[in-house]
Amino acid sequence: MADPDTHGAGPNGGAGTSDRELFSEERSAEVVAQSFAGTPDPRLRQVMTSLVRHLHAFVKDVELTEEEWGFAIDFLTRTGHMSDDLRQEFILLSDVLGVSMLVETINHRTGGTSTESTVLGPFHMVESPVRELGADIALDGKGTPCLVSGRVTGPDGEPLAGATVDVWQTNEDGFYDVQQPGIQPPGNLRGLFTADDDGRFWFRSVVPRFYPIPDDGPVGQLLAATGRHPNRPAHLHFIAAAPGYRPVTTHVFVADSPYLDSDAVFGVKESLVRDVPEVDDPARAAEVGLANPFRTLTFDLSLLRA
């Protein structure tokens, strides 16, 4: 086991044949970090130095065998070969190791004062069609009807009139429109809304379903070998934005979805989970333009000032 202290620079010991220290197991991280000491860009130097320290500490902690190292080289190569313009297997790898969520979270700290962010995901590949408040985004009329509504405010609760709310979600079978061309109409279950003078938005939709991330590549093999499932719990994607405020990219998660506590990409934050209760009220159903009974989801968004 490597001592955590080896993550820092130790005393500059070691006998080399010259001014530069030669490689040794004990001081491997320091020796390699030293090779990056001449990096012109200080940020790149910092990143490479830290990467080397943690990578060497990992190899030492587990005493990686040559066979395991060879497997890792092959795994990374296959992950690269699986990646192209349509499929990004290294992003999937980053996702299932929680690195994507960590980077997202570090770069969008809210201090608990605004809506938390989560990963963008790969399905915002088409522009959401502009729609009127109240529109039904379930263009194919399939699924369990759901009224989605909320309010976009600033840090002091001030309504953000004219805020844009970009939404996309799966259908009841767990597929986005772009995954089912010819089955779902283009733009199905997507919409770009503009909040009213009180910052409010509302639209008609259906309840989304959990779905698996692509698991026919090396990342799927990793999940299978480690006893993990590839599923993400049911969610609606949101991007809320208003001039003078910081936009937020997030999801709202359906509280009774399977996999809520085991999202394959670790996207769930407690503040983003909402109950989606059923309303059995024919008069109200007629009023909002949905079949009775229907479900309701309320998601208010709070933005920080830019």
Add this chain to the structure above:
Amino acid sequence: MADPDTHGAGPNGGAGTSDRELFSEERSAEVVAQSFAGTPDPRLRQVMTSLVRHLHAFVKDVELTEEEWGFAIDFLTRTGHMSDDLRQEFILLSDVLGVSMLVETINHRTGGTSTESTVLGPFHMVESPVRELGADIALDGKGTPCLVSGRVTGPDGEPLAGATVDVWQTNEDGFYDVQQPGIQPPGNLRGLFTADDDGRFWFRSVVPRFYPIPDDGPVGQLLAATGRHPNRPAHLHFIAAAPGYRPVTTHVFVADSPYLDSDAVFGVKESLVRDVPEVDDPARAAEVGLANPFRTLTFDLSLLRA
């Protein structure tokens, strides 16, 4: 900066909506490590848990930006696309980060009692031709003549009669035969020798030269961006083996070579560096069958019992 303590499992705090803890910046490594808790193979579980801890600690230490994360995804993808049966860019990446040497060293600890190992390298791709002791492996007769000799022994100094000594090296221009088909004859500067009854071997060759690792890919770009050169100091590769003993894969490095203290792949160990002095003695030159003056390199190898 992440505290080194975060590399270990902290107390199981955090409020989830269920039994499984949800993601948070503070406990990201623990939450993701927990997702691997059901891995059937205990070794894979250990490796993934450690990898997650060090990877998350790295991201937190440097507070990796989204732009840097995106660059890393693209870098890894290009590294994968550069790799095929002939070129392995991920091995090069492992090499220049000192990971290959670390894995090699961890898996071939000698305790200082036998010849140290170093990386195999990519140029042992053809079988070395069987040659008689004393043979000249410089088939093209070019370069500065050099007499190479040594003795293979066991841990108590016992001579290993019949030990095999597999050797390959560059020519005076820094190229292996396989890199210059049509210029160098096949098998140039390679030989598989059998030690005599006293464990001794000797052959005629030329002094090798330093050479760059392939630097026209992403790894070369990394070296350039960090102010590192791609060169390896001049060396001869050796694999020595004898029945009942552990074979050793190593190099001997030429003491006055450029880059001796800055090998791009960190292969140099002090115990593997040898002076290659010039001998100006026409009688001795005639005796060994080399032009006068010539240089001499002595490298004794000590193997551990299997």
